[in-house]
Amino acid sequence: MPQVTLTVNGQSHTVEVEARTLLVEVLREKLRLTGTHVGCDTSQCGACVVHIGEDSVKSCTILAVQADGAEVTTIEGLAAADGALHPMQEAFREYHALQCGFCTPGMVMSAIDLVRKHPQGLSEQEIREGLEGNICRCTGYHNIVKAIAAAADVMQGRTSELARAAAE
Amino acid sequence: MNVTTPPSEGIGASVRRREDLRFLSGRGQYTDDLNRPGQLHAWILRSPHAHARIGGIDTAAAAAMPGVRAIYTAAHIEAAGLGGVPCGWQVTGKGGKVMAEPMHPVLASGKVRHVGDPVAVVVAETRSQARDAAEAIAVSYTPLPALPTMAAALAPGAALLHDDAPGNVCFDWEIGDAAATDAAFAAAYKVVRFETTNNRLVPNAMEPRAAIGDYDPNSGEHTLYTTSQNPHVIRLLMGAFVLKVPEHRLRVVAPDVGGGFGSKIYHYAEEAIVTWAAAQLKRPVKWTCERSEAFVSDAHGRDHVTRAELALDAEGRFLGLRVETLANMGAYLSTFAPAVPTYLSATLLAGCYTTPAIHGQVKAVFTSTVPVDAYRGAGRPETTYLLERLVDVAAREMGMDRVEIRRKNFIRPDQFPYQTPVALQYDSGDYEATLREALRVARYDSFEQRRAEAKARGRLRGIGISTYLEACGIAPSKLVGQLGARAGLYEVANIRVHPTGSVSVFTGTHSHGQGHETTFAQLVSEQLGVPLSQVEVVHGDTGKIPFGMGTYGSRSLAVGGSAMVKAMDKIIAKGRKIAAHLLEASVEDIEFSNGQFRVAGTDRAKAFAEISMAAYVPHNYPIEEIEPGLEETAFYDPKNFTYPGGCHICEVEIDPETGETEVVNFTACDDVGRVINPMIVEGQIQGGLAQGIGQALIENTVYDSEGQLLSASFADYAMPRAAQIPAFDVSTSTTLCTHNPLGVKGCGEVGAIGSPPAVINAVVDALRDYGVTHVEMPATPQKIWSIIHSKGGAALPAAAE
Ligand code: FES
Numbered sequence: 001m002p003q004v005t006l007t008v009n010g011q012s013h014t015v016e017v018e019a020r021t022l023l024v025e026v027l028r029e030k031l032r033l034t035g036t037h038v039g040c041d042t043s044q045c046g047a048c049v050v051h052i053g054e055d056s057v058k059s060c061t062i063l064a065v066q067a068d069g070a071e072v073t074t075i076e077g078l079a080a081a082d083g084a085l086h087p088m089q090e091a092f093r094e095y096h097a098l099q100c101g102f103c104t105p106g107m108v109m110s111a112i113d114l115v116r117k118h119p120q121g122l123s124e125q126e127i128r129e130g131l132e133g134n135i136c137r138c139t140g141y142h143n144i145v146k147a148i149a150a151a152a153d154v155m156q157g158r159t160s161e162l163a164r165a166a167a168e
Numbered sequence: 169m170n171v172t173t174p175p176s177e178g179i180g181a182s183v184r185r186r187e188d189l190r191f192l193s194g195r196g197q198y199t200d201d202l203n204r205p206g207q208l209h210a211w212i213l214r215s216p217h218a219h220a221r222i223g224g225i226d227t228a229a230a231a232a233m234p235g236v237r238a239i240y241t242a243a244h245i246e247a248a249g250l251g252g253v254p255c256g257w258q259v260t261g262k263g264g265k266v267m268a269e270p271m272h273p274v275l276a277s278g279k280v281r282h283v284g285d286p287v288a289v290v291v292a293e294t295r296s297q298a299r300d301a302a303e304a305i306a307v308s309y310t311p312l313p314a315l316p317t318m319a320a321a322l323a324p325g326a327a328l329l330h331d332d333a334p335g336n337v338c339f340d341w342e343i344g345d346a347a348a349t350d351a352a353f354a355a356a357y358k359v360v361r362f363e364t365t366n367n368r369l370v371p372n373a374m375e376p377r378a379a380i381g382d383y384d385p386n387s388g389e390h391t392l393y394t395t396s397q398n399p400h401v402i403r404l405l406m407g408a409f410v411l412k413v414p415e416h417r418l419r420v421v422a423p424d425v426g427g428g429f430g431s432k433i434y435h436y437a438e439e440a441i442v443t444w445a446a447a448q449l450k451r452p453v454k455w456t457c458e459r460s461e462a463f464v465s466d467a468h469g470r471d472h473v474t475r476a477e478l479a480l481d482a483e484g485r486f487l488g489l490r491v492e493t494l495a496n497m498g499a500y501l502s503t504f505a506p507a508v509p510t511y512l513s514a515t516l517l518a519g520c521y522t523t524p525a526i527h528g529q530v531k532a533v534f535t536s537t538v539p540v541d542a543y544r545g546a547g548r549p550e551t552t553y554l555l556e557r558l559v560d561v562a563a564r565e566m567g568m569d570r571v572e573i574r575r576k577n578f579i580r581p582d583q584f585p586y587q588t589p590v591a592l593q594y595d596s597g598d599y600e601a602t603l604r605e606a607l608r609v610a611r612y613d614s615f616e617q618r619r620a621e622a623k624a625r626g627r628l629r630g631i632g633i634s635t636y637l638e639a640c641g642i643a644p645s646k647l648v649g650q651l652g653a654r655a656g657l658y659e660v661a662n663i664r665v666h667p668t669g670s671v672s673v674f675t676g677t678h679s680h681g682q683g684h685e686t687t688f689a690q691l692v693s694e695q696l697g698v699p700l701s702q703v704e705v706v707h708g709d710t711g712k713i714p715f716g717m718g719t720y721g722s723r724s725l726a727v728g729g730s731a732m733v734k735a736m737d738k739i740i741a742k743g744r745k746i747a748a749h750l751l752e753a754s755v756e757d758i759e760f761s762n763g764q765f766r767v768a769g770t771d772r773a774k775a776f777a778e779i780s781m782a783a784y785v786p787h788n789y790p791i792e793e794i795e796p797g798l799e800e801t802a803f804y805d806p807k808n809f810t811y812p813g814g815c816h817i818c819e820v821e822i823d824p825e826t827g828e829t830e831v832v833n834f835t836a837c838d839d840v841g842r843v844i845n846p847m848i849v850e851g852q853i854q855g856g857l858a859q860g861i862g863q864a865l866i867e868n869t870v871y872d873s874e875g876q877l878l879s880a881s882f883a884d885y886a887m888p889r890a891a892q893i894p895a896f897d898v899s900t901s902t903t904l905c906t907h908n909p910l911g912v913k914g915c916g917e918v919g920a921i922g923s924p925p926a927v928i929n930a931v932v933d934a935l936r937d938y939g940v941t942h943v944e945m946p947a948t949p950q951k952i953w954s955i956i957h958s959k960g961g962a963a964l965p966a967a968a969e
């Protein structure tokens with residue numbers, strides 16, 4: 001069986017996989033990082049989004065062997081070492097951008113990538129279009145969009161409602 | 169110690185959710201995240217045919233494949249004496265005829281009746297081994313005629329899906345007074361007719377279903393971990409009817425659940441399969457559904473075909489309503505299915521109007537499709553859509569204003585309690601108030617300017633209104649028992665006050681996105697005067713919670729919260745006795761507020777935590793009179809349904825070149841009774857609105873003539889995405905429920921109930937210059953483009969007036 005070595009959330013792992021094993025299966029079943037979810041089998045829902053390097057990737061769409069040598073960040077690796085949440089996680093909580101929480105890890109990982117790729121900031125429409133690959137059945141997206149806009153402000157050093165709330 | 173609940177934590181505060189931290193950190197524990205030591209994996213082989221006779225099933229090659237531990241078919245299930253998957257509701261039709269209730273086998277026996285019907289189960293060491301082996305099972309099928317639609321199933325001479333359901337009819341039922349309705353029509357100034365199909369939907373909670381069966385040979389206890397909205401109901405249905413295992417040997421755990429919307433109410437065969445297989449193999453067995461498998465195995469929703477007639481007088485007052493509905497049950501009766509088109513739908517035919525005579529008929533039909541059951545709103549969206557479209561059609565035919573005709577027929581606030589001609593008695597509401605507020609927020613008065621401005625840009629702008637009412641908070645046990653429910657619909661709360669005054673709340677309801685861990689803690693914190701941080705809410709485990717009926721029908725707060733209030737009343741009553749003893753006062757003189765038991769009119773008081781400590785360390789205690797400890801259980805049976813209502817206003821723009829509809833504004837003003845956490849309530853409404861907009865514009869379930877499901881993946885079934893959904897203007901306007909202690913009505917389904925007709929009314933309004941009077945859901949770009957092009961194309965016709 002092929003072996004792959006991955007760095008996940010800063011920790012190196014070497015695992016044996018089948019040729020057909022998906023990255024998400026390694027994360028969930030071998031490494032027991034179950035924060036990354038599987039919501040479909042056609043690469044459409046985005047519940048499985050992780051970061052490889054700086055980019056968001058649907059981990060159900062990539063074979064484990066293709067990810068050999070990759071630096072992977074999952075939702076579990078997002079908070080700081082002291083447990084402080086990433087501004088995107090904070091914003092999702094502050095703006096009630098999650099209900100059942102199932103789409104949330106993928107949403108958060110996609111949203112961070114979206115913000116990083118738009119250093120000049122994002123309009124509401126750009127946020128909505130940027131979420132094309134992530135489905136949420138619970139929230140109606142309203143609060144997800146608000147949360148991402150607020151987190152973008154914090155991540156990009158602008159003053160926002162959230163930043164002000166955090167400073168108080 | 170003087171503990172009071174800060175206003176930022178209690179009833180009415182938008183407390184940030186306590187469950188969020190684990191979900192945002194990837195530490196949620198959904199069923200598929202759980203793994204039991206030594207666990208095996210199940211894969212289910214499903215029928216590729218809509219309707220076929222099973223000749224033989226050859227499992228020899230599959231059984232020899234690596235890792236395979238067992239293969240089960242109907243023969244094993246029957247040999248083990250397992251029962252069928254039960255239905256929870258028995259509808260009695262016209263002439264006292266009880267519904268046809270064909271056997272729903274755990275694994276298909278003799279015949280398959282829909283694509284996706286489970287035929288065999290492979291249990292293996294890994295999931296891929298089980299899947300590979302399933303592909304090696306050879307089943308010989310003799311195809312039979314598919315019955316993918318109700319029309320096909322009802323056609324004369326149609327093949328029978330079940331031998332014991334003649335004509336493929338499940339029941340033929342009626343409600344209301346046919347003679348009085350006929351008389352109303354005879355006296356009518358005008359009769360308006362409307363026919364529609366309420367499109368079939370796939371609920372698609374983002375977490376696919378999953379189940380793990382476990383068995384302890386020492387104790388003989390079975391444990392099922394499952395994606396359920398109501399673990400006690402699953403224990404009852406599966407234990408008593410399928411596996412025949414008594415309650416004390418069967419524990420059902422529903423951990424974090426990733427959305428339900430109704431689809432996770434029902435007892436599904438896979439739950440019984442893994443629980444039974446685990447006991448056979450003495451090893452845990454896990455099954456996780458794939459999305460494409462979910463499309464053909466999760467219960468679908470809606471799918472009603474309805475014809476309605478409304479009789480009006482010359483002033484536009486509704487005199488009578490006649491409705492005939494065909495309701496698709498799918499291939500087998502799912503848990504709630506017979507109740508959806510009848511007691512959850514036809515009983516709402518009065519809506520928020522004073523129509524004096526109503527007659528409704530429902531014929532339920534078996535087809536070779538996935539079972540159909542409750543999906544967010546369950547029957548009320550179907551009726552609301554019918555009524556609110558019919559009212560718009562009537563306004564048009566009467567030459568009346570759409571707002572005016574509604575106002576003229578509203579039940580007025582001074583008419584409550586209001587007895588409808590279709591069994592329900594509404595307790596409270598103010599439809600004018602929600603209408604007025606929604607019109608204001610939506611800037612209804614200035615709409616024509618926006619229409620003209622859009623027209624100048626070559627876009628068709630329309631506005632649509634829906635003033636709806638629904639019944640939820642289900643339900644009074646005695647009443648539903650008379651209507652055919654096979655269970656009570658009360659709810660249970662156990663409140664355990666610990667010695668130091670912290671509180672554990674055990675509820676029979678289940679949270680799968682609704683935020684109960686926060687809302688219920690707010691409620692208990694406020695009533696007992698205990699800080700929020702000292703209250704935990706426990707749900708989803710029959711091993712911890714005494715009993716419960718679960719979460720559906722927007723019942724958790726109205727029924728489950730009322731049970732908590734009742735249990736807390738008992739806690740406070742006992743606390744007053746303890747306080748009276750400690751303060752050497754009489755019980756009648758002890759008042760309780762803000763966490764203090766006080767001798768009225770004095771500053772002599774004991775804090776809640778002092779009383780709880782005394783209850784568990786009863787050294788100075790009225791031990792002759794009352795028992796130690798401070799823990800109470802309450803069963804609350806509601807006195808009536810609750811009746812949320814409100815007004816939704818949708819504004820759309822259609823691009824006549826592409827037929828695409830954009831929802832540009834959406835306003836909702838809903839009366840959901842008392843609101844505990846406004847942030848959570850608004851979130852519930854927003855989520856429901858998105859599902860309603862999805863139903864109106866894009867979602868549809870399509871079977872071909874062979875009974876193959878064409879919309880069987882997210883590539884083929886249009887789920888609403890962020891760019892298709894607008895920002896919402898959501899607000900609440902409150903009248904209190906008069907018959908439960910909190911005055912709450914329920915907010916979980918109103919968004920999905922009120923919104924579809926608002927959207928379609930707006931679409932029809934946008935197309936009015938083309939002479940369009942109706943567009944069926946979903947109003948897809950293709951459908952609208954075809955309508956526009958059949959009427960002369962995108963070049964805008966001159967205004968009809
Ligand atoms: S699991 Fe749905 S996109 Fe990956």
Ligand code: FES
Nearest residue numbers: 099100103136138
């Ligand atoms: S929060 Fe449930 S799917 Fe998004």
